[in-house]
Amino acid sequence: MKKLSLALFFLLTSVLCAFSVKSALADFTLTPSLMVREEFNDNIYLTADHEEDDLITTISPSLKLNYEAKLVTLSLDYSLLTTFYVHNSKENDIYHRADLDALSNLYKDIVFLHITDTYSRVPIDEKRPTGLDSILSNMTDTNTFEVNPYIVYPLTPTLQLRADYIYEN
Numbered sequence: 001m002k003k004l005s006l007a008l009f010f011l012l013t014s015v016l017c018a019f020s021v022k023s024a025l026a027d028f029t030l031t032p033s034l035m036v037r038e039e040f041n042d043n044i045y046l047t048a049d050h051e052e053d054d055l056i057t058t059i060s061p062s063l064k065l066n067y068e069a070k071l072v073t074l075s076l077d078y079s080l081l082t083t084f085y086v087h088n089s090k091e092n093d094i095y096h097r098a099d100l101d102a103l104s105n106l107y108k109d110i111v112f113l114h115i116t117d118t119y120s121r122v123p124i125d126e127k128r129p130t131g132l133d134s135i136l137s138n139m140t141d142t143n144t145f146e147v148n149p150y151i152v153y154p155l156t157p158t159l160q161l162r163a164d165y166i167y168e169n
Helices: 002-018
Strands: 027-041 054-068 072-085 093-107 111-123 139-156 159-164
Touching: none
Parallel strands: none
Antiparallel strands: 027 054, 054 072, 072 093, 093 111, 111 139, 139 159
16 A cells, blocks of 8 residues: 555656646646545444444545646546544555546547556445445455557548557456
8 A cells, every 4th residue: 555655646746747847738737635524334344233333534635637738638636535433443544546547649630549547446246235435345446457549540521430459457
């Protein structure tokens, strides 16, 4: 977790430094936000018997970066989710969520490269119980990376031919 946090911090810092000089042809926005939430949960482990309740505080700072230029569009969204349990402090934890979406026009509006990467928490088994906001039971971290080079060739003014290759990991 700490390595991922450090890597994302350096990635964000690098991107910010690379795009710190605003070009007349580019649009750059950086949006920070902070979410604070209190929740009472009467069954934090989602068990049928031996239910355990707790008051949970969630603090989530996030940073959203958008960069649009003539040939490149970049969107980066990162959130740090920290949870604090009043009676079950052993469950206090830090989670990360990150989304990257980049589109590059490589050659004259014909050859493009689209890259997406999503890191988040998802249910392990969708048949097992999962609460709407439960982060303890039946959840795991996942990373989905996708590279999509494609060609859009105009055949007529109203008809285009598109050929894609999608690699997903």
